[in-house]
Amino acid sequence: MTAAALRPELRDPLARRRLGRAVAAAVVLWPLLRLSEFRPSTLFDPANLHVMATFVAGFLPPATNAEFLGFLLTATLQTLAMATAGMALAFVVALPLALAATRSLSVAAVGPAEGRWRGQGIRHGVRMLMVLLRSVPEVVWALMFVRALGLGPAAGVLALAITYGGMLAKVYAEILESADARPARALLAAGSGRVGALCFGLLPLAAQELVSYTVYRWECAVRAAVVMGFVGAGGLGQLLDQSLKMLSGGEVSSIALVFLALVFLADAISLALRKVLA
Amino acid sequence: MRARLRRVAGVASVAAVLVAVAASFAYLAVDFRGLFTAEGRHEMARFVAEFFPPDASPDFLRRAGFAALQTLAVSVLGTLIAMLAGGLLALPAAGRLGAAGKWGARFVLSFLRSMPELVWAALMVLAAGLGPFAGTLALALHTTGVLGRLFAESLENAAPAPEAALRELGAGPVARFVYGTLPQVAPQCVGYTLYRWEMNIRMATILGVVGAGGLGQMLYFHLSLFQQPQAATVLAGMIVLVVASDSLSGRIRRALSAQSH
Numbered sequence: 001m002t003a004a005a006l007r008p009e010l011r012d013p014l015a016r017r018r019l020g021r022a023v024a025a026a027v028v029l030w031p032l033l034r035l036s037e038f039r040p041s042t043l044f045d046p047a048n049l050h051v052m053a054t055f056v057a058g059f060l061p062p063a064t065n066a067e068f069l070g071f072l073l074t075a076t077l078q079t080l081a082m083a084t085a086g087m088a089l090a091f092v093v094a095l096p097l098a099l100a101a102t103r104s105l106s107v108a109a110v111g112p113a114e115g116r117w118r119g120q121g122i123r124h125g126v127r128m129l130m131v132l133l134r135s136v137p138e139v140v141w142a143l144m145f146v147r148a149l150g151l152g153p154a155a156g157v158l159a160l161a162i163t164y165g166g167m168l169a170k171v172y173a174e175i176l177e178s179a180d181a182r183p184a185r186a187l188l189a190a191g192s193g194r195v196g197a198l199c200f201g202l203l204p205l206a207a208q209e210l211v212s213y214t215v216y217r218w219e220c221a222v223r224a225a226v227v228m229g230f231v232g233a234g235g236l237g238q239l240l241d242q243s244l245k246m247l248s249g250g251e252v253s254s255i256a257l258v259f260l261a262l263v264f265l266a267d268a269i270s271l272a273l274r275k276v277l278a
Numbered sequence: 279m280r281a282r283l284r285r286v287a288g289v290a291s292v293a294a295v296l297v298a299v300a301a302s303f304a305y306l307a308v309d310f311r312g313l314f315t316a317e318g319r320h321e322m323a324r325f326v327a328e329f330f331p332p333d334a335s336p337d338f339l340r341r342a343g344f345a346a347l348q349t350l351a352v353s354v355l356g357t358l359i360a361m362l363a364g365g366l367l368a369l370p371a372a373g374r375l376g377a378a379g380k381w382g383a384r385f386v387l388s389f390l391r392s393m394p395e396l397v398w399a400a401l402m403v404l405a406a407g408l409g410p411f412a413g414t415l416a417l418a419l420h421t422t423g424v425l426g427r428l429f430a431e432s433l434e435n436a437a438p439a440p441e442a443a444l445r446e447l448g449a450g451p452v453a454r455f456v457y458g459t460l461p462q463v464a465p466q467c468v469g470y471t472l473y474r475w476e477m478n479i480r481m482a483t484i485l486g487v488v489g490a491g492g493l494g495q496m497l498y499f500h501l502s503l504f505q506q507p508q509a510a511t512v513l514a515g516m517i518v519l520v521v522a523s524d525s526l527s528g529r530i531r532r533a534l535s536a537q538s539h
Binding site: 029031032033035036037038039042043045048051052055077078080081082084085088131132135136137139140143144147148152153154157223226227230231237240241244247256259260263273276 | 287288302305321351358392393397401411480484497498501516517520
């Protein structure tokens, strides 16, 4: 080691820079570790270890009594229904927003037209609205709707409709704008309306991508629907939250198994749908 | 014939989707009409009005600022730990340590990945107690699964020639990897990590809902006590954090791609 350090041809030419960077990283990391109360020793605290050990020991066998399986089936159906209904509403929210935000459908871009500034203003406003809808995470929306509407899947459906509406609108607008704008422009220049230009100019080019993105989002919505249950929006998440609070390991492992199966199923359905529709 | 079959399948799946949507609304039996009646609208307006004006007293702002910093710290540390652990697991997952190691590592990675962060957080609160440490662990566990798979894919796609050349020269396995393959995959891995960090900031803001510290815990606390003005301040903090980190990481990624071209 020392011999290598003394022989100049074996010395790392970047040693000084690497040392400086390591020191800088340590200086930045230290306050982060303090802020996040980073104490790995708590993991080995006897009390925590005991709770965890009894809990994990309960994982096997998974709970299979008839009453619990009944709950599990209802919760699973509820989660799937929440994701599907939420996606349907999100689609309804996203469609007008995406159309309003798409530049390729601007009449003013074709030639001199009245309302050019108004059109631009509307597009900016719509884009701001889309950012606002997306930037609050769906769990937070769900938390708020649970306060406003009470416990249950309604809160989850609305939360999905809002965040996924904003997300779909943004991506739809991007997909529509990345398609070749000339057919739509030609239609607009020939005097067609915006809807006509969309249906015959843009959609034929972009339909595949739009459909496959929507189906992919549904898959994400299934996962999000599970997570939103944690704040009281029903379905598998709420069941999991209850079982965790009761430290019932068998129930938790059953729910986790169903959850994994659901994710794989959603994956398979979405793959099949994309193949058929695209 | 084939085209016709495709069309039938297409129509059938569109019909299936419509039926599924109708069945979902029917199964949930949610009555959204309540939202649009005069009374419902009035209720909603009152609920929203309770959030204004947000609590802007210096003392509360200081606490919210601290929670925002905590959220930021959780996201950075969780992502860093995941980068290291994902890198370690990616080596066997890319098939460098034999077939058994490959399938073992892949199984671990996909298990870590398939549990959502919030579920990990609920479990980690049991294992490590309430607080941001549980959130850090939860983020690290899920992100390890995601990054490990992406890193393994980059490793598999890296060109084998540099390593082979070093082997010919008699370099050991560590030196072969560090000087032959790592420089090829490092930029892509850093890019993936930055992208995940951006998502983890969002995630870290909500992990607190199950007791894992930061802005989420504050939001849950104040909403539970029906202190809407305080909750409004925390919400504003979340939006600022998310929008700022989005634009920052966008700028970093643009700078990185400008450098590499």
